[in-house]
Amino acid sequence: MKERLPAFIALFMLLCLVMMTWWAADYAQRSIPLDQPARISHEPDAWSDHFIMLSSDPDGVPKNRLEGDSMQHFPHNDSYEIVNAISTGQRPGSAITTGRADLATMFNNDKTILMRGNAHLHRFPSEDTSALDITSSELIIYPEKDIIETDKPATVIQGNSRMNGKGMTYNNQTRELKVYANTDVTISNKDLPSESSNTDQAPEENTRP
Amino acid sequence: QTTTPAANAQAEPETLVLSDTLSYDDKTKTSIFNGNVILTRGQMRLTSDTLKIQEDAQGFQHGTATVNSGKVRIFEERPETYETIRSEGDRAEYNGKDDTVKMIGHAIVNRYICGKLLDTVRGEVVIYNNKNNTYAAQGGPQATEPGRVRSVVKPQSAADEATEACRKQYNNKPMPSTLN
Numbered sequence: 001m002k003e004r005l006p007a008f009i010a011l012f013m014l015l016c017l018v019m020m021t022w023w024a025a026d027y028a029q030r031s032i033p034l035d036q037p038a039r040i041s042h043e044p045d046a047w048s049d050h051f052i053m054l055s056s057d058p059d060g061v062p063k064n065r066l067e068g069d070s071m072q073h074f075p076h077n078d079s080y081e082i083v084n085a086i087s088t089g090q091r092p093g094s095a096i097t098t099g100r101a102d103l104a105t106m107f108n109n110d111k112t113i114l115m116r117g118n119a120h121l122h123r124f125p126s127e128d129t130s131a132l133d134i135t136s137s138e139l140i141i142y143p144e145k146d147i148i149e150t151d152k153p154a155t156v157i158q159g160n161s162r163m164n165g166k167g168m169t170y171n172n173q174t175r176e177l178k179v180y181a182n183t184d185v186t187i188s189n190k191d192l193p194s195e196s197s198n199t200d201q202a203p204e205e206n207t208r209p
Numbered sequence: 210q211t212t213t214p215a216a217n218a219q220a221e222p223e224t225l226v227l228s229d230t231l232s233y234d235d236k237t238k239t240s241i242f243n244g245n246v247i248l249t250r251g252q253m254r255l256t257s258d259t260l261k262i263q264e265d266a267q268g269f270q271h272g273t274a275t276v277n278s279g280k281v282r283i284f285e286e287r288p289e290t291y292e293t294i295r296s297e298g299d300r301a302e303y304n305g306k307d308d309t310v311k312m313i314g315h316a317i318v319n320r321y322i323c324g325k326l327l328d329t330v331r332g333e334v335v336i337y338n339n340k341n342n343t344y345a346a347q348g349g350p351q352a353t354e355p356g357r358v359r360s361v362v363k364p365q366s367a368a369d370e371a372t373e374a375c376r377k378q379y380n381n382k383p384m385p386s387t388l389n
Contacts, residue, residue, distance in 0.1 A: 129235050158235075165231065175235035183231040183242065187224040187262070187270070 044072035051082055055110070055143070064089050064143040066106065066113065079107035087113055089143055094172050095126040099141050099148070113141040121148050123172060133157045134170060146172040153182075160188035222251035224270075226260065238264035246274070252386060253285040255301065269305035276300075283310065288383035291375035293321045296335065308339040318344060323375035323384075327368055332358035 051071030055064045068082030085104030090096045102117030115121075119139035123132040136154035141147075149169040156163040156170075156177065163186075165179035229244025240262045248255040257274035264270050274281045280297040287293070299314025312318065316335040320328040333349030346358040375384065 132235070163231065163233075177231070177233040177235065179231040179233075181229065183226070183228045185226040185228075185231065185240070185242070187226065 042074060042076060045075045046073040047071060053080075063091060066104070068104065077107060078109075079105055081105050085113075085115065087115070087141055087143070089141070089146060089172070091146055091173070094146055095129075096124045097146075097148070097172055098122050098124075099139060101139070111142060111144055113143065115139045115141060119150075121170075129175070130159045132170075134168075148172070151180075162186045162188075225249045226262075228260070248272075248274075252287065253283065255281065255283045257281045257301070265306070267306070270303075271305055272301075272303040274301040274303075280315075281312070283312070286384070286386055288386055291323050291372055291379075291384045293324075294337075295319045295321070296337070298335070310337045310339070311335075312337070316346070318346075322368055322371035323378070325371045327363045327371065329361040330358070331360070 047070065049070050050067075051069075052065065052067040053071075054062050056062045065088040066080075066082065066085065067088075068085040070083045072081045073079070074081070082104045083102070085099075085101055087099040087104060088096065089099075099113070099115050099119065099121045101115030101119040103115075105114045105116070106112070107114075116138050119136050121134040121139055121141075125131045134148065134150075134154055134156050136150045136152050138152045139148055139150050139154075142149075147169065151167045153164065153166045154168050156165075156168070156179075163177075163179065164182070164184040166182045167180035168178060169180075170177045226240075226242055226246065226248045228242035228246045230242070232241045232243075233239070242260040242262075244258065246255075246257045246260040248257075248260060255274055258276045258278075260272060260274045262270055262272045276299070280299065281301040283294075283296040283301060285294040285296075296310075296312050296316070296318040298312035298316035300312075302311040302313065303309070304311070312335045314333065316330075316332055318328075318330045318335045318337070319326055330344055330346045332346035334347040336345045336347075337343075338345070346360065348358045379385075
């Protein structure tokens with residue numbers, strides 16, 4: 001038993017060493033203040049009145065402008081909520097569009113803007129076409145792709161012609177409109193172009209930017 | 210004296226189109242309606258599976274109606290003269306500039322007065338001209354009788370008799386419309 005004593009002592013000292021090392025590591029770990037984990041909360045971390053956000057292309061030319069009476073930023077999903085929002089999009093080769101709504105939520109790395117409450121998109125007239133207006137309870141704008149869509153009932157007005165449908169997509173670059181259900185179109189003959197130039201025939205309040 | 214399209218437009222009724230889906234290309238001014246298409250224009254109604262409406266450079270609209278199965282059907286009423294016209298065919302084409310409707314492929318046009326069948330025109334193509342209210346029919350391989358046009362026209366007296374019957378029935382008032 002005596003001859004094994006040194007082995008035991010060595011083992012004991014090794015265990016003490018391991019325990020001391022573990023304690024020291026743990027103590028060091030605990031002593032360094034770590035960043036607080038992001039509080040999973042829905043409070044805004046930034047807000048402002050008279051909010052204007054401008055995004056531009058690599059050449060510095062403005063492409064999108066989002067403005068509103070007030071803005072709140074929510075860190076938990078990196079989204080912005082803008083009250084009385086106006087989203088304006090302009091791209092070379094496409095007509096300017098302005099989207100308005102009571103409340104806009106921008107998320108998905110600013111690639112998606114959900115316009116809710118009296119959502120109204122107005123596309124300005126261009127040289128070969130008259131203005132176009134889309135109204136619905138909800139519109140989703142994808143600024144990068146210049147696409148507007150909704151799965152709600154919507155009304156499209158172009159000139160004196162009117163189209164109702166449920167669920168649609170409008171691509172402002174290709175200027176194609178697809179309606180997915182319950183299409184009800186009234187084509188007015190007043191839209192036949194007269195001798196005078198093809199001016200903007202949309203009702204007056206629709207042309208105000 | 211040529212009437213400008215716009216002056217013409219005021220008198221023309223609106224065109225109402227119901228369908229399941231719509232694809233509209235604003236660049237080419239082309240609308241493609243798909244699924245249970247019902248076009249109503251004044252006293253005329255067209256039913257088909259697909260309807261393509263395109264606007265030409267002058268702004269006139271041209272339509273092509275097709276079906277996957279069955280027939281394209283056009284139903285037209287003239288309440289004042291108690292007439293109803295029923296046409297059917299494999300395909301229908303509307304030319305807004307000439308204001309003509311062409312029923313193509315096994316085309317049949319029936320004219321009724323007060324519900325009584327009076328005239329029938331069959332052929333491969335039957336062209337109805339809205340402006341001067343005339344029909345023209347052409348034979349061809351796709352006529353109900355290949356190569357031939359068959360028309361059955363009752364004497365005017367039969368038409369007058371039927372009209373008189375209707376006038377009594379509706380107390381000299383126009384026939385109520387079933388379209389709107």
